[in-house]
Amino acid sequence: MVQFIPGWNDWKWKRRSGELVARCATYKRVLSEFLFMPVGQFFSEPIETMPRGDLDALIDERVRYTVKYAAEHSPFYRNWFRTNSIRPEEIRVHEDLLGLPVISGRTIREHQPPVTTDFEFLSSAWGEVFSIQETSGTSGTPKSFFLTWEDWKRYAEKYARSFVSQGFSEKDRIVVCASYGMNVGANTMTIAAQRIGMGIIPLGKCTFDLRVLKNYKPTAIVGSVFKLLRLFYRLRGEGVKPSDTSITRLVAGGESFADESRAYLAERWGVPVYNTYGSTEGTMCGECTQLAGLHVPEDLVHLDVYDPHRQSFVKDGECGRGILTTLLPVGGKCGTLLLNYDTEDTTVVISREPCRCGRTHMRITNPQREAETIWVGGNPFNRVDIEAAVFQPENMEYLTGEYEAFVYDGDQPNETVLRVSLECFVPDKCDRRLVQEHFIARFLKHKQGLSALYHDGAFPIVFNFTGPGGLEFAKLRGRPKRLVDRRNP
Numbered sequence: 402m403v404q405f406i407p408g409w410n411d412w413k414w415k416r417r418s419g420e421l422v423a424r425c426a427t428y429k430r431v432l433s434e435f436l437f438m439p440v441g442q443f444f445s446e447p448i449e450t451m452p453r454g455d456l457d458a459l460i461d462e463r464v465r466y467t468v469k470y471a472a473e474h475s476p477f478y479r480n481w482f483r484t485n486s487i488r489p490e491e492i493r494v495h496e497d498l499l500g501l502p503v504i505s506g507r508t509i510r511e512h513q514p515p516v517t518t519d520f521e522f523l524s525s526a527w528g529e530v531f532s533i534q535e536t537s538g539t540s541g542t543p544k545s546f547f548l549t550w551e552d553w554k555r556y557a558e559k560y561a562r563s564f565v566s567q568g569f570s571e572k573d574r575i576v577v578c579a580s581y582g583m584n585v586g587a588n589t590m591t592i593a594a595q596r597i598g599m600g601i602i603p604l605g606k607c608t609f610d611l612r613v614l615k616n617y618k619p620t621a622i623v624g625s626v627f628k629l630l631r632l633f634y635r636l637r638g639e640g641v642k643p644s645d646t647s648i649t650r651l652v653a654g655g656e657s658f659a660d661e662s663r664a665y666l667a668e669r670w671g672v673p674v675y676n677t678y679g680s681t682e683g684t685m686c687g688e689c690t691q692l693a694g695l696h697v698p699e700d701l702v703h704l705d706v707y708d709p710h711r712q713s714f715v716k717d718g719e720c721g722r723g724i725l726t727t728l729l730p731v732g733g734k735c736g737t738l739l740l741n742y743d744t745e746d747t748t749v750v751i752s753r754e755p756c757r758c759g760r761t762h763m764r765i766t767n768p769q770r771e772a773e774t775i776w777v778g779g780n781p782f783n784r785v786d787i788e789a790a791v792f793q794p795e796n797m798e799y800l801t802g803e804y805e806a807f808v809y810d811g812d813q814p815n816e817t818v819l820r821v822s823l824e825c826f827v828p829d830k831c832d833r834r835l836v837q838e839h840f841i842a843r844f845l846k847h848k849q850g851l852s853a854l855y856h857d858g859a860f861p862i863v864f865n866f867t868g869p870g871g872l873e874f875a876k877l878r879g880r881p882k883r884l885v886d887r888r889n890p
């Protein structure tokens with residue numbers, strides 16, 4: 402049963418001491434609780450369990466309507482069809498989308514003020530726009546998104562399905578530690594909670610006073626892996642065990658994470674941790690209690706996987722960038738519609754076969770940000786690979802889990818240095834040699850090219866150990882940048 406949890410096998414045979422055996426036993430307990438959770442709860446059962454043939458027919462009907470809607474209502478796509486000599490009426494089935502060009506976040510920025518006079522992606526009348534959202538622009542101007550109330554209802558439907566697939570019901574009360582700002586995440590979850598009949602505690606941040614847990618007895622918390630881990634340490638500092646609280650599950654989202662860090666968080670809290678992947682563009686995918694990948698709500702969003710280097714779409718099981726297409730139900734309206742939009746997140750389609758939870762919608766791996774991938778001598782690695790190496794069970798006796806890594810030019814020609822900084826509970830008591838060995842073994846495990854460079858001396862990995870609060874990002878505001886390329890371009 403546990404082969405569905407990537408990395409699980411590593412944990413099992415890495416036990417070496419009495420301490421670790423106990424830890425693994427805890428994992429086993431936590432994981433078997435996930436796997437024996439009752440299945441058969443659905444938010445929209447007919448659509449979530451629709452047989453593949455019917456689902457594909459529904460998707461194709463929605464592709465035809467969405468493309469027609471785009472041609473009639475989106476100034477950008479009207480022009481895009483014309484300049485690419487695409488006849489909208491010839492897009493009949495979802496496979497036809499594979500023959501069309503791919504657009505990106507940059508395309509959106511280039512078709513909104515100040516570059517153009519109007520918002521060319523706006524695909525409804527201004528009077529129908531209920532809210533205006535923005536995605537935080539890592540590169541300049543934020544992208545603008547216009548949502549009608551219909552869009553909000555569809556976004557919330559996706560999260561509601563995801564929550565119910567994780568065992569949530571009207572009996573739950575959730576602390577939302579995602580931000581209620583210009584992105585849609587926290588607000589969408591709040592509307593989803595209303596649809597399910599759940600209670601909500603909209604704190605927006607994970608730095609809340611611990612009386613919230615004591616007085617309101619929430620059953621779950623939504624936040625990022627690191628926020629939830631810091632909350633655990635804060636509880637421990639106050640002498641509170643997670644088992645003393647009413648928390649029965651955690652939902653992680655907001656950024657990608659390693660299976661190892663998620664497993665560690667689950668073990669510390671003693672509850673399952675489920676993943677959600679959402680964006681203002683409308684990807685809202687969630688893991689069910691089977692933890693067998695994230696279900697894509699295929700009737701509402703179409704996802705293909707694309708290899709930008711080969712400029713072609715890839716087969717299921719191969720890694721590439723998630724390419725998103727909004728799907729509108731026939732007669733539906735939409736504020737910002739996207740066809741073949743590059744999410745710049747990499748993923749793999751795991752399966753289109755029915756899941757053991759009963760859902761038929763396809764499952765994908767936890768998407769990783771392409772912006773967090775660094776190439777050394779033609780070999781890629783992602784921030785998540787660093788994280789996986791940090792969170793080796795043996796290391797966690799000494800480490801808080803907080804880390805940052807930098808890539809520099811070395812002193813020798815063609816030499817690249819990876820410097821990893823790790824936060825320790827007590828630097829003087831940290832078994833540095835053990836941590837380094839486990840880090841390097843895991844980091845190079847599935848990376849032949851990097852491993853060869855490392856053993857040839859062309860890719861040294863050096864370590865820096867700090868005490869609490871000693872990492873560079875601790876002095877900066879905003880979301881920590883944990884993998885930074887400092888090579889000369």
Ligand SMILES: [Zn+2]
Pocket residue numbers: 689690691693696756757758759760
């Ligand atoms: Zn499932």
